[in-house]
Amino acid sequence: MKPLQMTEKDRTPVMPFRLSRRQLLSGMASLGVITGGPAFGQKRLIIPEGDFAPLPIAIPNFVAGTPSDGEVAVGVTQVITNNLKRSGLFAPIDQAAYIEKVVNIDAAPQFANWKTISAQALVTGRMTRQPDGRLKAEFRLWDVATGQQLTGQQYFTSPEYWRRIAHIISDQIYERLTGEKGYFDSRVVFVDETGAKERRVKKLALMDQDGANVRYLTRGTDLVLTPRFSPSTQEITYMEFGQGDPRVYLYNIETGQREIVGNFPGMSFSPRFSPDGQRIIMSLQQGGNSNLFVMDLRSKSTTRLTDTPAIDTSPSYAPDGTRLCFESDRGGKPQIYVMPATGGSAQRISFGDGTYSTPVWSPRGDYIAFTKQGGGQFSIGIIKPDGSGERILTSGFHNEGPTFAPNGRVLMFFRDPGGSGGPSLFTVDISGRNEQRVPTPGFASDPAWSPLLS
């Protein structure tokens, strides 16, 4: 009894005292902030908003492992230099300025020599023909300021694929120095155009993204349009005007096989693969209208997605396959709509002046690119899937048919200057910077970028 009382007595006076002490402590702590802050931390100097600047990078010629490898070593170096330069994010330094000649890539370079020419990154490499006939490619990426090796790889390949090796190395460098996936090891299918304007021959053609290794897939007897790459396989779908109505075809790049997708009455057009490559979505003509259909390539079963008295066309899936964007004139003028991939109610996302067409969803999912027509001009632009953030990247007499690079950072499109000439291909960063012409043998239109090959 007694001790219990004692404790209770103790408690009552102590409790208020503790409270006040706590308050005192917190007060002291806050005092500590004032006095302790400057004493313990050093000055923080804010350096805000530097301007973006391309990274100065030195790419000396790769070392030839054997005397006969000199040519391929120089070739690989040039392809890498060209890739990085075209990206607009790097400023390769002219080889004439180099002080040091790299002869052995296994030893660390003399970084002082590279600092002198203001290089911030350095690529060294070696190409060696192996006894078994394969080609061995090695490279190292160095940080000149810290002397660290940022990345390094070696590859074995058949000698004829040396360009691909160069593209793969370019992607490695790009990814390590920008934090983004590269896009150099990819191909572009496009419509090659030759001949006079009235009798233009249009052939399906395939090339590396830098314009090399052009290869023709059709002979040009029939008109071909809107080729599209499969996201997962080496297949292309496109529209061809045969003897009757235009039809959607499927073409295997490796085997050269082609087949008609489905057998529908009337026109079928503007096909595109689903992200898994297992389905093709396209427009089917029905009287004066057209609606969206999706066809499963395995079961050949067809599902109708829209049923409107309007022209619904140019469908394109989101990379996750849950939604798709398309063009429709159900509101009067062609505009871009987004709807669930299984059909249902569509939501209009483009509200600017003029008409919007050929929407294509970025492989990253963050933007939808489109062609906009208005004010006597054709523009290429991007818009977020919720309809915000619209921006025009380029405008002119005729720009059309945007397609995303595999990393979603670059768009390719075709531009027709008008007159007696013909269209050619261009790339532009999705910020609107760094517009570049893509070299093609003749006129070119309707490009479609492949996914990364590796």
Add this chain to the structure above:
Amino acid sequence: MKVKFDKTLAASITLHVLVLGWGIVSFSTKALEMPPEESVPVDVISADQLAHVMAGMKSGKKENPKPLVEKVADAKPVEDAVGKITEKAPVVTDTAPPPPPKVEEKPIEKKPDPPKPVAEAKPKEEPKPIEKKPDPPKVDPIAEALKKEEKKPPPKPQVQAATPPPQKPKERTFDQSKIAALLDKRDPSRQAVAGETLNSNAALGLSKGKAADNSATWGSMFQSQVERCWKKPYGGIESQNPEAAFTIRLKRDGTLEGMPAPEGTPATPYLRVYQESALRAIIECQPYNLPAAFFDEWKYFAPVFTERKT
């Protein structure tokens, strides 16, 4: 009892230590930030000098009578100004109605004014205006008055004195349509161009003028130097608000004492690239040319490269 007392004391001590320790650790990490600041050139002047600076036109002109032109052109009436001013004069009187008594007072006050202009530029003119009160005198005082931005009150008295009663009858009315007429539409630089009067504004810069940025603080000096080497990686159009902080120690000669120590590990590839680009810049741009007087401040500090808008 003793045991209990000890417990409370121990509890108190541990609590103190905990709270204070927590305060030291958590609050000291929030260091003093140095936002980028534009330097402003500052002159230290005495009160006398300030008085001179703030003094009116009288003293200023007396001190340096002929600052702009060596030779004072022959005095000839400024035709444009005269025309405009005479037109304006009546309007001025309308808006601000000074009764006759004021007229008497103000002339006395303003007599000092006319002499000044005379002293400055138009010695020959002054006598004439004084003698011929009717027309020319009005011109000069008014022009001078306008120049001095005392437009309304000063000119009126003299104008009224010249043409006394006729104008007074007008009632004091505020005519909005005449506001425009009150504005001095003359070219502000007319005097210097004409060379007939000396331009009182002898300063090189104007009130809004800014002297060249002389980077008065070592912070802005460091920033401008490190930015030359910073090749900021392009982060796309979606802002990721990257930030990279380092702690660096500099020697007196402006070179790094050791490798800059990055704060924290970047969470995304882009943030890593961003941090690396800043690190490269810090290393590449040494030695830094910073004022030795502030060595204690810049021998150890934390540059923060950021895209965040605060």
